[in-house]
Amino acid sequence: MPAAAAAASTLLRPAPAPPQGPEQRASLLCTPKNRAAAGGRRSLSFTARASSNAGAKVSIPKQWYNLIADLPVKPPPPLHPQTHQPLDPSDLSPLFSDELIRQEVTDERFVDIPEEVIDVYKLWRPTPLIRARRLEKLLGTPAKIYYKYEGTSPAGSHKPNTAVPQAWYNAAAGVRSVVTETGAGQWGSALAFASSLFGLSCEVWQVRASFDQKPYRRLMMETWGATVRPSPSPATEAGRRVLAADPSSPGSLGIAISEAVEVAAGRADTKYCLGSVLNHVLLHQTVIGEECLEQLAALGEAPPDVVIGCTGGGSNFAGLAFPFLREKLRGGMSPAFVAVEPAACPTLTKGVYAYDFGDTAGLTPLMKMHTLGHGFVPDPIHAGGLRYHGMAPLISHVYELGFMDAIAIQQTECFQAALQFARTEGIIPAPEPTHAIAAAIREALECKRTGEEKVILMAMCGHGHFDLAAYDKYLRGDMVDLSHPADKLEASLAAVPKV
Numbered sequence: 001m002p003a004a005a006a007a008a009s010t011l012l013r014p015a016p017a018p019p020q021g022p023e024q025r026a027s028l029l030c031t032p033k034n035r036a037a038a039g040g041r042r043s044l045s046f047t048a049r050a051s052s053n054a055g056a057k058v059s060i061p062k063q064w065y066n067l068i069a070d071l072p073v074k075p076p077p078p079l080h081p082q083t084h085q086p087l088d089p090s091d092l093s094p095l096f097s098d099e100l101i102r103q104e105v106t107d108e109r110f111v112d113i114p115e116e117v118i119d120v121y122k123l124w125r126p127t128p129l130i131r132a133r134r135l136e137k138l139l140g141t142p143a144k145i146y147y148k149y150e151g152t153s154p155a156g157s158h159k160p161n162t163a164v165p166q167a168w169y170n171a172a173a174g175v176r177s178v179v180t181e182t183g184a185g186q187w188g189s190a191l192a193f194a195s196s197l198f199g200l201s202c203e204v205w206q207v208r209a210s211f212d213q214k215p216y217r218r219l220m221m222e223t224w225g226a227t228v229r230p231s232p233s234p235a236t237e238a239g240r241r242v243l244a245a246d247p248s249s250p251g252s253l254g255i256a257i258s259e260a261v262e263v264a265a266g267r268a269d270t271k272y273c274l275g276s277v278l279n280h281v282l283l284h285q286t287v288i289g290e291e292c293l294e295q296l297a298a299l300g301e302a303p304p305d306v307v308i309g310c311t312g313g314g315s316n317f318a319g320l321a322f323p324f325l326r327e328k329l330r331g332g333m334s335p336a337f338v339a340v341e342p343a344a345c346p347t348l349t350k351g352v353y354a355y356d357f358g359d360t361a362g363l364t365p366l367m368k369m370h371t372l373g374h375g376f377v378p379d380p381i382h383a384g385g386l387r388y389h390g391m392a393p394l395i396s397h398v399y400e401l402g403f404m405d406a407i408a409i410q411q412t413e414c415f416q417a418a419l420q421f422a423r424t425e426g427i428i429p430a431p432e433p434t435h436a437i438a439a440a441i442r443e444a445l446e447c448k449r450t451g452e453e454k455v456i457l458m459a460m461c462g463h464g465h466f467d468l469a470a471y472d473k474y475l476r477g478d479m480v481d482l483s484h485p486a487d488k489l490e491a492s493l494a495a496v497p498k499v
Contacts, residue, residue, distance in 0.1 A: 058298055060125045061290040062113055064283045067322040067394065069109035070329050075397035076368040079355060084499055087365050094265055095272040097173040100166065103280035111283060113165070120164045120197060124153045125287065127296040134424035136444070143447035145440055146304070147460040148292050148320055149427065155220075157430065157462030158316050159190030159275055162284035166273045167194035177201040177270040179263050181231065181256030183387055184210050184432065185217025186462055187275030192226035202226040205233070205259045207387065208251035216466040231256035238262050238361040251274040252377045253313070253388040258361035265363070275424070276313025277358060277367075277392045292457070293323055302455055303333035306443055309459035310435040311339040311348065311406070314392030316461040324457075325403060335457075337404035338443075339395070342414075344482040345378040347371065347391045348399055348406035350489070355499040358390060366468025366497060369396040372484070373492025386432055389492070407439060410481040414438045415474040418464070430462040431470050 027110075068074060077086040092101045103111055113121075132145040150158035170178055178200050184189030188204035195202035204226050211218060211230040219229045231251045233241035238258035242249050249255070264272035274281060296303065307324050311316035319340050327333050341348055348370050354369040358364035369390045372378075376389040391399075398404055414434035421437050422428045429437060437459045447454050464471070473479045 004090075006315045028218065031434065039318055041194030058126050058174055058291060058294050060118055060121050061287050062118070063110040063290075064113060065286040065290060065323050065326065066106060066109055066111060066279075066283055067318075067398070068279070069107055070326055071397070071401070073397075073401060074107075075394055076355075078368075078393070079366040079499065080355065081362060081364070084366065091365070097169045097175060097271055099169045099349065100280050103283055104278055106303065107164055113287075114168060117165045117168055120168075120194075121161075121287070124160075126291045126295070127152050127288070127481075129292055129299075130425070132421070132425050135421060135441075138420060139426050139441065139444050139448065141444040141448040143444045143449060143454045143456050144301075145444055145456045145458070146296075146301075147440075147458050148288055148424075149460045150288065150316075151427065151430075151460065151463035153190070154465050155186065155190040155193050156465065157186040157190065158269060158285060158288060158319060158459075159187045159462075160193060161287055162275065162281045162315065163190035163194040163273070164197070165185070165284050166281075167191065167198045170271050170273070171198035171200055173271075175200065175269065175271045175286050176433070177203065177267065178273045179203040179205070179260045179267075179270055180275065181205045181207070181253060181260045182217075182221075182275065183207045183208070183253050183256070185214050185221065186430070186432075188226065188228065189217055189224070190222035191222045191273055191275070193206060194223045195226065195445050201259075203230040203263065204228045204464045205256045207231055207253060207256050208249065209387075211251075213469060214466055221468070229259075233259060235259075236262045238359075238363070242360065244461045244477060246264070249377065253358065254358070254360035254390075255375055255377070257359035258363055261359060261363045262361070276315040276388070277390065279394055281313075281315050282318040282322070282392060285315045286322050287440070288316075288319035288459070289321065292320060293327070296457075303327070304457035305454040306336045306338060307457045308338045308340060308436045308439050308443070310386060310426040310432050311341050311391065311395065312345075312386035312388045312432065312459065313390070314339075314395040316432075318392065318395055320457070320459040321404070327396070328403075338439055339404060339406040340439045341406060341408050342378075342386050343390065343410045344484055345372070345376075345389070346408040347389065348396075348410045350484065351389075351391070352493060352496065353396060354401055354496050356390060356496050360389075363440070366499060367393045369393045370399065371493075372489060373496050375495050376484075376492035378484070386435070409435055409438050410473070412479055412481050415471070415479060417441050418471075419474075427460070428464045428468075428471070429460060430464040431467050433461045436460070 233243040353368040417438035418434040
């Protein structure tokens with residue numbers, strides 16, 4: 001066990017027993033006064049759940065925020081894969097419902113959240129903003145570390161923030177079935193959950209490496225009624241091509257997207273849903289940052305000096321960071337923004353900014369983004385949700401404008417940080433947010449060296465209860481760091497379309 005992790009174990013203490021009855025559990029979300037005023041139903045006003053909880057009221061946002069409205073330079077448009085001309089919104093109709101297409105291309109600053117979606121959000125929102133005081137004590141830092149914890153959702157991550165509206169809009173449009181891809185299974189389980197609420201059938205193509213590593217994610221999806229298939233698969237043309245070239249392929253999110261898109265395009269009653277990358281997905285996730293702004297103000301805390309989040313496709317990072325970036329552009333605060341990616345899939349730090357396909361088979365529109373090449377298959381690291389060859393075009397654009405930074409961290413450092421966090425804060429993080437934790441610890445230790453009293457805010461996007469096999473591998477000393485082979489990266493970048 002790493003020395004730092006062993007030191008952290010001295011700070012363990014038992015957690016309080018959870019409330020047992022439904023009314024007691026509901027009391028964690030809203031006050032008796034609010035419940036009575038709402039006739040027994042939960043209202044939109046909740047108690048701020050931060051470590052110094054002083055009873056301040058925090059509301060579920062009623063609107064999503066669209067950063068595009070406030071950018072000084074608008075992002076490049078997606079292109080039609082055949083003509084290389086700007087995509088017409090109608091070109092997306094075979095895959096997405098009309099309202100989601102409208103949200104994908106809108107320049108409106110705010111988009112109203114439907115009441116039906118807010119009603120489901122009430123099951124877990126607002127999510128806690130917690131000060132990591134015990135971790136601060138372990139590190140001996142003068143910095144304040146806050147984390148916005150999205151693991152309280154039914155699926156255990158931030159993904160239901162967009163799964164619920166995507167399922168609702170499709171159901172309202174008369175769609176009967178949705179299909180998607182998933183890496184670690186957090187997005188797939190979120191869409192399975194949301195689909196079960198709105199009477200949709202759900203089919204999930206899960207990256208083979210995660211399908212094998214995380215059987216309980218598959219069972220979670222199946223419990224909510226989804227059909228789960230490993231990717232690549234001989235059931236699709238895209239899968240057959242991959243398996244012909246590499247019968248033992250671990251799969252990738254790009255391959256799984258190809259299979260899901262192929263299935264959706266071939267069924268008249270089916271639409272495709274995506275858990276990251278696209279503008280409307282990032283839009284839905286801004287409930288995270290909007291809540292967090294209000295929570296920090298309710299606590300009387302200074303604006304953060306740095307905002308940190310892990311990035312795979314980018315929705316978790318964008319959800320927390322974009323509302324804070326809005327305030328920075330207005331001159332209200334000046335945080336730095338740091339995206340953290342795995343060293344085995346360093347899209348922002350090693351990729352090129354170019355038009356590329358969002359999937360391996362080349363079925364999607366061409367998007368201007370940081371990419372390792374749509375044929376790049378990352379090594380099977382345990383952070384399966386970060387194994388994507390590209391980055392959200394909007395995040396890529398923000399990065400190119402110089403509004404944020406990016407770093408890549410190896411997985412052993414991330415899991416060491418995860419143990420420090422778990423043994424002080426009590427939450428076992430999913431492998432993906434361990435990257436943010438590792439970066440936050442680096443920042444806090446730099447504050448220890450300089451004496452700066454910074455406010456560090458990080459995105460804790462989900463728990464790791466279904467990822468314990470990865471922790472077992474680390475604790476046994478069997479986890480190794482994986483990189484991106486230069487020859488493989490060079491070959492995949494050579495295949496990026498010339499636009």
